[in-house]
Amino acid sequence: MRRLTVLIILCAGMAFIRMVNANAQGQSEWVTNNGDAQRSSWIRSDPKISRESLQKPGFQLLWKLKLNNNPRHLNSLTAPALLDLPIGYRGVRSLAFVGGSSDKVFVIDPILGRMEWEKGLTTVSSLKRGIPPCPGGMTANLTRPTGAAIPPLPDGAGGGGSAPARSAVGGPDSGPSLIYALAGDGLLHSMHMSNGAAYQPPIKFLPPNAHAYGLTVIDQVAYVITRGGCDGAPNGVWALDLRTKEVATWNASVVGLGGPAFGPDGTLYVTTGGSPQHSFSLVALAPGTLQVKDWYKAGNEGFSSSPVIFEYKGKILIAATTDDGIVHLLDSASLGGADHQTPLDRKPFHARTRRLPHSALASWQGLDGTRWILAPIDGPPAPAGGFTAAGGPVTRGAIVTWKISEKDGAPVLEPGWVSRDLVSPVPPTIINGVVFAVSGGEFRGGEFRGKANDDSATTVRVKRSSPAVLYALDALTGKELWNSGTTIKSFVRGDALSGGGGQFYVGTHDGTLYAFGFPMEH
Numbered sequence: 001m002r003r004l005t006v007l008i009i010l011c012a013g014m015a016f017i018r019m020v021n022a023n024a025q026g027q028s029e030w031v032t033n034n035g036d037a038q039r040s041s042w043i044r045s046d047p048k049i050s051r052e053s054l055q056k057p058g059f060q061l062l063w064k065l066k067l068n069n070n071p072r073h074l075n076s077l078t079a080p081a082l083l084d085l086p087i088g089y090r091g092v093r094s095l096a097f098v099g100g101s102s103d104k105v106f107v108i109d110p111i112l113g114r115m116e117w118e119k120g121l122t123t124v125s126s127l128k129r130g131i132p133p134c135p136g137g138m139t140a141n142l143t144r145p146t147g148a149a150i151p152p153l154p155d156g157a158g159g160g161g162s163a164p165a166r167s168a169v170g171g172p173d174s175g176p177s178l179i180y181a182l183a184g185d186g187l188l189h190s191m192h193m194s195n196g197a198a199y200q201p202p203i204k205f206l207p208p209n210a211h212a213y214g215l216t217v218i219d220q221v222a223y224v225i226t227r228g229g230c231d232g233a234p235n236g237v238w239a240l241d242l243r244t245k246e247v248a249t250w251n252a253s254v255v256g257l258g259g260p261a262f263g264p265d266g267t268l269y270v271t272t273g274g275s276p277q278h279s280f281s282l283v284a285l286a287p288g289t290l291q292v293k294d295w296y297k298a299g300n301e302g303f304s305s306s307p308v309i310f311e312y313k314g315k316i317l318i319a320a321t322t323d324d325g326i327v328h329l330l331d332s333a334s335l336g337g338a339d340h341q342t343p344l345d346r347k348p349f350h351a352r353t354r355r356l357p358h359s360a361l362a363s364w365q366g367l368d369g370t371r372w373i374l375a376p377i378d379g380p381p382a383p384a385g386g387f388t389a390a391g392g393p394v395t396r397g398a399i400v401t402w403k404i405s406e407k408d409g410a411p412v413l414e415p416g417w418v419s420r421d422l423v424s425p426v427p428p429t430i431i432n433g434v435v436f437a438v439s440g441g442e443f444r445g446g447e448f449r450g451k452a453n454d455d456s457a458t459t460v461r462v463k464r465s466s467p468a469v470l471y472a473l474d475a476l477t478g479k480e481l482w483n484s485g486t487t488i489k490s491f492v493r494g495d496a497l498s499g500g501g502g503q504f505y506v507g508t509h510d511g512t513l514y515a516f517g518f519p520m521e522h
Helices: 002-027 456-464
Strands: 060-066 081-083 095-100 104-109 114-120 178-182 187-192 198-204 211-218 221-227 236-241 247-251 268-271 281-285 292-297 308-312 315-322 326-331 345-348 362-365 371-378 397-407 410-418 429-431 434-439 469-474 480-483 497-500 503-507 512-517
Touching: 081 497, 104 178, 178 211, 308 362, 308 371, 326 410, 345 410, 362 429, 397 434, 429 497, 434 497
Parallel strands: none
Antiparallel strands: 060 512, 081 095, 095 104, 104 114, 178 187, 187 198, 211 221, 221 236, 236 247, 268 281, 281 292, 308 315, 315 326, 326 345, 362 371, 371 397, 397 410, 429 434, 434 469, 469 480, 497 503, 503 512
């Protein structure tokens, strides 16, 4: 009888854990680049991190781990993809999956800060050394299969209206638990999360040495973006059907850091620079086939960020920034209206003095139903931006924000707060009402120079970069709640950040992964 009771308790506990894990996957897990398919960088709920908890002592460095990875020019670690509360033969576990520029996959227990397993992917020893714009090796993030449906709002968040019907397209796989990695030789690897064993043989996806980013797997199709024309690989969007092994491409000069953003029906949205076709445009592509469905042309300025997609009062809206320091707000139902050139709204945000670096936006919704958009900027904000200073003058860079409001029944952008001064800020992350903003420290002055085999440009930029600092900000006001001080010893580039499960992760150029959070109670 006692054994039966224990068995019932164990089964109930496992069912509860599965329920928690299912809820986490819908709201609180970082599964792909910028967190989810919409590239929102928003973790909707968290067991420990909140505006209230960050105003109390205790948030600190939990552990740091130096990974066996060699940077390739400025490229180093990818943002960890996270899996919370899986059940395996070792019991309840959490895992963090990190890609390294040396074509390696590192899997870490984020609670204990110890390596679970690591795996080298490239078997081709003749990979080119690379140049700064085309570093070679692994450049794209690791990804878990995800869905195109917009994750539900946390309990208590006002929706401000009925949500549109969501497509079933892009539901996460119900099969084995897999992690996907794209190696520098262009092969896509699918591995079991538990031990890295291959699920199937690697599939040819890209030419070798392509500079890829934004890897995402939805509805058994893998998507990625390439740029730089590295080793003759065309710039554009690539789609690999994992069932048929067929590859579709759409060639254009795609920009941003986040990769393609996905609407709830599976439509891809990408931003372009000076492409021969659809130049300076935000373009909608059909899932799988990558056929053009719609587009918005932003005048004669190229885009500087990848899109972010969000729901607002029954509409699916899109935001992205352009090189002239303007943020554009669009309705996915008709990009730019009948003439493809009329946005819902556009606002200045940057006092541009030089070409903006490629970046990504973020978006979240408060419990009062207010929808926010966030963007990192180099240099001071535009004087006409109307932002409210939250931390003194800004000269080097900051995070700027907007709220969505309505004018004459249509959504418009309303300036919010601008953060304290930051050095080369990277795209922010929002966790349960807290904005994690990183002063990346990367030296961005000048352009890459020298011959193709000359490392001097990278050497100068690495030497002139400074250690990163992590800041926790109140997402409603921009007020600083906490900072990491001198804890981090190298700079951060791109978007090597993620969070969830009560912790936040920062990957630095020197191959170190830092985990911040509240210590476990014993």
